[in-house]
Amino acid sequence: MNILREHVEPVLGNALESIGIQNPNWKSMLAQSREHSQGDLSLPCFPFAKQLGKNPNEIAHELSELIVKNEAIGEINANGGYLNFKAEAKWLSMQLLSGKVRIGDAFGKKSDTGRQILIEHTSANPNGPFHVGRARNAILGDTLVRLHRLLGNEVRAEYYVDDMGKQVGVLAWALDNLSDDDVDSILEDKDSVSTKWADKADHTRVRWYQAAQKLRSDESESQTMEKEIGELVHASEHGDESVLEQFHNSFQPVLDGMLETLGRLGIEFNQFTNESMFVTNGDVAKLTKTLSELEIHGVADNGAEYLDLGARGLKGKTEFFFKRGDGSSLYATRDIAYHIWKWSQCDELINILGEDHKLQSKQVGMTLQELGHKVPEVLFYSFIKLPEGKMSTRKGNVVFMDDLLEEAREHASTIVRELRTEYSEKEVFHIAESVGRSAIRFNIIKVSPDKGFTFRWEEALAFEAGSAPFIMYSLTRALSIAKKCSDNGVDVDEISNKILDFASMNMEFPDSLINLLRCMAIQNDVLERSVNQCRPNLFANQVLNLATSFNGFYRDCKIFYEGQVNELYLQVSQLASKFLKTGMEGLGITPLERM
RNA sequence: GGGCGUGUAGCAUAGCUGGAUAAUGCGUCGGCCUCCUAAGCCGAAGAUCGCGGGUUCAAAUCCUGCCGCGCCCGCCA
Known part of the structure; x- marks a missing residue:
């Protein structure tokens, strides 16, 4: 949780210094707590034990007493050799609700980062x-x-x-x-x-x-x-x-x-580039000439040319051919x-x-x-x-995407018709198409790219927990709450934009609410990791967790109850639906208003 | 043969920049709709994290050996 980290590092740094820890690596040791019940960020104190000649838990306790809490840190505890920091629930709410945590746009055209x-x-x-x-x-x-x-x-x-x-x-x-x-x-x-x-x-x-x-x-x-x-x-x-x-x-x-x-x-694509372009515009000819002049260049008996990449450390077959004996280029040459x-x-x-x-x-x-x-x-x-x-087209052992899409839509239609008899055929079609395509995408995205997986119809068409429809369903719940509020004369927009007075708020924050806040707070951390590591499955997992957290919040925190709106809950729910929506769009899952 | 990747409950997977009780879904068993959409929620059972060695205060995670599986090793694309 990077928004908390900023508030922890300075005070923790001081405390560490005062007990004589110079090790500059402590920042990388301070990590997302694995045990959620313990905190949001944790510092394992085991490595300091040898240096200080004390047991890790003692060190953690000592540190916890030295640290002065600030507005962000709600709780510090030492347990089993770990020093744990928990974000203050009100502070976390304020950060999120006041827009300090970026929501992002999966269809953004401009660069905010300059990249x-x-x-x-x-x-x-x-x-x-x-x-x-x-x-x-x-x-x-x-x-x-x-x-x-x-x-x-x-x-x-x-x-x-x-x-x-x-x-x-x-x-x-x-x-x-x-x-x-x-x-x-x-x-x-x-x-x-x-x-x-x-x-x-x-x-x-x-x-x-x-x-x-x-x-x-x-x-x-x-x-x-x-x-x-x-x-x-x-x-x-x-x-x-x-x-x-x-x-x-x-x-x-x-x-x-x-x-x-x-x-x-x-x-969709922004551009199509034809391979032939590089032949007709002369780039390939120029390239082969340049390659021929390289020091690791070699010529075979029939005039074909290659680079000896073994000289640059490639193992196995080291000759990389870029020109045929007849002088024509190869696929790889054009690719270069x-x-x-x-x-x-x-x-x-x-x-x-x-x-x-x-x-x-x-x-x-x-x-x-x-x-x-x-x-x-x-x-x-x-x-x-x-x-x-x-899978082999030649052997007829294939599942065509077109057939899968049809099948998924039909399967979804059946379910929608059963569950929502009042929906029009047109709406059923729209929902089913969205559910089908989202489920197919999610089924593929959620697994790690370098893992081979076996396609199974039952799994591709499973619309339960762990699937895209599960995520979609959470969003529709959130949106339907907002609708219910406005149907009852509540001005949802006004409440959403209101600045809540947390100072005079003396209500308890239920665990499931805190869980949801925490999940939203780390969304960007996970996104960044997912993108930097080129592993979409990490973010898929995050959005799944977000949906699950929302479901817990939905269960425990009644937004509209006995004619009264809980403003905090409504704001959180509205914010969660934004995070859900952009997260879904990031994964190519279609956000629906109802399903 | 060489290179790269992979092996986690019955099944499918997450976690792999080392850190607490290995997480999730399906399946199994048991509960929850006079209460904002039950495509949901709660609970239970279920794991020698392929096998052996090493590094470390600490290994599913790093190193190494072996085994299984996948991909590649064309003057194809």
């Missing part, structure tokens, strides 16, 4: 619909974008479009050479497109891609085909405009379909050109990548460093599996 950040995420090849596995990138990336904005950073969310190279080439070739019937007969053993998605190009066109891939693996067909695709790819890599246009026309509808899915999840360009657009760079890109990313980073650039920060995530095993 300009470019986050590249998703960047999936536009050749087919999203499945839940591929969507982990988008959900993590978008959440990080939102959290950075909530913290006050200016963020640009960017999608790097692979508009050249073999994958797009295959798609373009297939669309040009295969008829509907061809595709159907080639893929006869595969399920056809669900009628639900018959109008979505990501679902329909992927069949052309798959058909072509199947043909390529077939000896008799593959030769001429491979030659034709090769020519397309070659032309694209040399910036042939008509081929690039053909590519564009092939993949754009697919990309649009994919973006529609992401839109449903609340994910892209990174150099990105660095010209921002102060900080963050990439969201699957764990399969670790080596690649390392190579790009080392090369950038070799060229005098900074290394981007990277959030790696592990893959999502299905109970049946690895």
Whole structure:
């Protein structure tokens, strides 16, 4: 709790000095109490024991007597070798209610911090619909974008479009050479497109891609085909405009379909950058020339060029190829050109990548460093599996995000209809859509990115405690209380803005109220840690805790009781709904007024 | 074989810049709607934090060895 820390450190510092502790590390030892009943901040006194020749608890007691309380510190106690500080409940309330604790805005456009950040995420090849596995990138990336904005950073969310190279080439070739019937007969053993998605190009066109891939693996067909695709790819890599246009026309509808899915999840981008840009504008050519002049540069028998990153400490396979024998560039080379360009657009760079890109990313980073650039920060995530095993479009072992979204909405509709028979169909639809998308996002965000997890329908569609709907529900309760008050003639805004006279207040602060205050007070501390460590799950957990704390407060503290409004409780509830709302927006959970 | 990551109650996870009684959800058992939305709340049972060693006043957390699982080790993207 950093707002308390400021008031503890000076007095604690003096006390430590007076008993002869010089150790400057004590500030990092003063930490959030683990035992909430003991306090908000705690200092373990064990390390001082040897130095002072006393037992830790004695030291803690001695310190507790030396410290002069101030307005912020409500209680100091020594227990089991720890010195604990508890925030004064009235002071904490005043800090929060008077707006000393920043609430933030997940949609903020301007930079409050002066930091300009470019986050590249998703960047999936536009050749087919999203499945839940591929969507982990988008959900993590978008959440990080939102959290950075909530913290006050200016963020640009960017999608790097692979508009050249073999994958797009295959798609373009297939669309040009295969008829509907061809595709159907080639893929006869595969399920056809669900009628639900018959109008979505990501679902329909992927069949052309798959058909072509199947043909390529077939000896008799593959030769001429491979030659034709090769020519397309070659032309694209040399910036042939008509081929690039053909590519564009092939993949754009697919990309649009994919973006529609992401839109449903609340994910949007500020900019799309095409890979071909760096070929056509000459950046790649310039780059390969520069790389060829580096001291760790090497040439293979056929003229292909590489950097020997072993010389810079890379273990394992150390040759990093950036130019083929035929002189053309590789994906990684273009990626480096892209990174150099990105660095010209921002102060900080963050990439969201699957764990399969670790080596690649390392190579790009080392090369950038070799060229005098900074290394981007990277959030790696592990893959999502299905109970049946690895997710694979080819093997048909997939869950499409579109299907998951539909299923989640339908499931939510069923629940809403059961629980709220008075709601209109239109409202049910709106609630169900919001609940579905929020639950899906939260289910993925709440787990640590570097942990692989298994997708289970029951879990994705569980709308109980520990889920997004649980959080959403807390907010609707808070909002419904405010509504109840105003329905009873209470001027909620007036009371919310009133400055309460804490000095003459002699009511007890229930534990659950203090708990909620404490939870709001640390929201920004957690946000900062979550963002700095690139771990959205930490903040997800915080918002979950906030919702839980609110539920406790809701239980114990009646805001409107026997015709009377408790002004303090109403103010706290209103503030909590703001923290809940912005926290939810930071996670991409849709705040609803009722559900 | 080498590199990176991961292993926590029946299940799924949090905690990993070392600090108190290892936290949460699902599941199990028991309670709470004349009372601001029960998608909620309260209580109970359930854990040798993969295994061994080390560092430390203190290890789920740091180091090391082993074992299991995942990913990577293309002049593919």
